[in-house]
Amino acid sequence: MSNSRDITIDIRQLQMGRRSLLQGLGVAAVGISFGGLAACSDSSGGLASTGEEATLNFYNWDTYIGETTLDDFREASGITVNMSLFATNDELFAKLRAGNPGYDVIVPSNDFVERMVQAELVQPLDHSLIPNMANIDPSFIDVSYDPGRVHSMPYTWLALGIGYRKSKVSSPPDSWKVLFDSNEYANRIALLSEAGDVMRLGAKYLGHSVNAITPEIIAQVEAMMIRQKPFIRTFHEDNGQDLLLSGEVDVVMEYNGDIAQIMTEDDDIDFVIPKEGSQLNSDNLCIPVGAPHPKNAHMFINNLLDAEVGKKITETILYPTPNAATKALMPAEYAANPVIFPPADLLAKCEYAAYNATNQPLYEEAFTRIRAA
Known part of the structure; x- marks a missing residue:
């Protein structure tokens, strides 16, 4: 993002509510690094079990993740996730069209998945590396904008x-x-x-x-x-x-x-x-062309589709989940909420x-x- 600056935040000290991090920090755009590594960091963290450097660069919407999701993933995998924020699909598309600056996982909405596939900005997924795809409600698999989920996995609707x-x-x-x-x-x-x-x-x-x-x-x-x-x-x-x-x-x-x-x-x-x-709309997890850590990206996407991981995310962001296994774990008042x-x-x-x-x-x-x- 233009005119952005990197800021390191300990997510354990952050109350994630839906108040905008961008607004609270007083900047137009912000790269957030979890675990003390700058966004698009070097390989000082060593190698992950995938054989890639133990880092992953995640380009996401503001406050669209669980309170401990990234720390939990780091503890489980040894991979530090550096999360940067975008505000609109137009911004996301423009950033990738100019050349991937190092993002491994992005979160475009449904029509922009279709647009980015046509523009050859996202790469096909290896479903064998995403076994938690089985947790997704079948109605979200064969979708018109990405039949068979060749290029994307559903995150929310x-x-x-x-x-x-x-x-x-x-x-x-x-x-x-x-x-x-x-x-x-x-x-x-x-x-x-x-x-x-x-x-x-x-x-x-x-x-x-x-x-x-x-x-x-x-x-x-x-x-x-x-x-x-x-x-x-x-x-x-x-x-x-x-x-x-x-x-x-x-x-x-x-x-x-x-x-x-x-x-x-x-x-x-x-x-x-x-x-x-x-x-x-449906927001989706994709791996952009040129991702420096594609194996880590598959591991991260698979983690986000885990039922318990999805539950912690959903409890925080309160969006409808396309993950049937996650929804089954949510309290009755979640499914009964007419706003959600x-x-x-x-x-x-x-x-x-x-x-x-x-x-x-x-x-x-x-x-x-x-x-x-």
Whole structure:
């Protein structure tokens, strides 16, 4: 990431809540090293059982790992994980397209898995090195964006919706209208800063499938969003939950797991999937082309898919897990939480977005004009 600096943090001293590490450290991007090694470190840690140097470089979303996951993996394998953070799929893609600077495992969302496969930025996985693949719910194996899981393993699935402060709304904001087409919460609105998500959900509000968007629909969404721009406080960098928790905004486009986490800290916060439906995502574990430690990467991915390891991660991040063995270990209130697992009638209106090579540059160009308006 540009303008980043490396900071070493002892994760045992860190309370991982969903408050943004990036925001708390006051930097735009941060490389975090666990165990006192700088990101993309040298081989001073010796050799792992894989025969590779005992280090692994992990490029992940902010606060998207268990409190002790990386320390536990180091103790079990002798491999130190150096975790750096990105805020959007666009940032992740740009970083890898410029040439892998040394990452071994990355966490792209479903449409970006498809995009990165097409761009030859991720390498095929050796399933024989990932026996914990057997723990994955079968419905997450033969997926449209990566049939047979040739290039990816599922990490979480998630739903976009509206997080809101109950005391600041007259009624639950059950329509995308409050974010895209209303001045009811002027200057108290935060939207994601990822072009595709904003454009697709704007189209969803206008009655279209997220996978049936034409240039004409993109133009309609752009015009609507330019009208709405004066009422939007910010386009957030994966920290909408922090803005809501701090009181800087009252309504925010955000993922269900992010809002579920801050709901444990503030009972004035809630989450809803709008009545028009929404976009589902799945975040995935991939090994980029040029990974310096591919055997360590397979070992790490297999570890993350272990049932008990997955349980500790899920208890921290509170996202829906595609790991059936992990879900079986979670308490009943997890599966019964309607924020984490939205009601079936609302999920039926939601769709996974496919990568559209024709539309993606149009989304980015339109979003640039929206942000500049």
